[in-house]
Amino acid sequence: MRDQMSIRRILSLTIAVLLLAAASAAAQREGRRDRNEWQQPERVVKELHLKPGDVVADVGCGRGYFLFPFAEAVGDEGKVLGVDIDQRALDAAGKRAEEQGVKNIELVHSEPTDTKLKPGSVDVAFICMVLHHVPKEQQQPLLQSVARALKPGGYLYVIDVKEGVETPFRWHGEQLPREELIEKATAAGLALDADFYCLQYQYFVRFAAPEAKP
Ligand SMILES: C[S@@+](CC[C@H](N)C(=O)[O-])C[C@H]1O[C@@H](n2cnc3c(N)ncnc32)[C@H](O)[C@@H]1O
Structure with a gap:
């Protein structure tokens, strides 16, 4: 009798764990689908006008949400540098690249104010949903x-x-208003070049580095 009760208890526990795992996987899938809706990755990548052969740096790439569409856009002759201070996020991105056989992504473990990228080596840099995590005094460096x-x-x-704006996603950190970003990027030697208005909850801006002196 006691044996039967234990078996029943183990069975109910197993079923509960399986149901929880299924619910969590469904929630994760839902979250990703939701992000695609508000993030519009295809539209964003299109606005970057990447060309085959370009070198792109995704600074604060995390687990690689944008790395893979970038890798496709720059092709085998190009290179995507996935830069992050979090080695675990880089490992997850690297594992995904390996599983998908993507060869043109290189991962760079950076420091909070040092991307570790070679001077004058990148055609396009991209920073998405990162700067509000960076302490104010580290943003300009x-x-x-x-x-x-x-x-x-x-x-x-x-x-x-x-x-x-009220966002349908959770985010942590301290907001970096667009105007404050422009001040900091200008002080870093970049010039505001374009604004894109396709995203509902995020600003999306482009800065240009100075042209080479003749
Ligand atoms: C919210 S995630 C965004 C990831 C990715 N850009 C995206 O849009 O999915 C923020 C990422 O920024 C990284 N990060 C925070 N401060 C950083 C810094 N100073 N330099 C580089 N990466 C940083 C974090 O480790 C994290 O992976």
């Missing part, structure tokens, strides 16, 4: 490090949370 890595005339694109 980080932007300076990105500016140094750009080739003359190269572009930096930044996406971050708009002020005063």
Whole structure:
């Protein structure tokens, strides 16, 4: 009798664990689908006008949400540098690249104010949903490090949370208003070049590095 009760208890526990795991997997899938809806990755990548052969740096790439569409856009002759201070996020991105056989992604373990990118080596830099995590006093040095890595005339694109909007996603940190970003990027030697209005909850701006002196 006691044996039967234990078996029943184990069975109910197993079923509960399986149901929880299924619910969590469904929630994760839902979250990703939701992000695609508000993040519009295809639209964002299109605005970057990447060409085969370009070198793109995704600074604060995390687990690689944008790395893979970038890798496709720049092709085998191009290179995507996935830069992050979090080695675990880089490991997850690297594992995914290996599983998918993507060969043109290189991962760079950076420091908070040093991207570790070679000066003048990058055509396009991209920073999405990162700067509100970066302490205020580190933002300009980080932007300076990105500016140094750009080739003359190269572009930096930044996406971050708009002020005063309620977002359907959770985010942590301290908001970096667009105007404050522009001040910091300008002080880092970049010039505001374009605004894109396709995203509902985030600003999306482009800065240009100075052209080479003749
Ligand atoms: C919210 S995630 C965004 C990831 C990715 N850009 C995306 O849009 O999915 C923020 C990432 O920024 C990274 N990060 C925070 N501060 C950083 C810094 N100073 N330099 C580089 N990466 C940083 C974090 O480790 C994290 O992976």
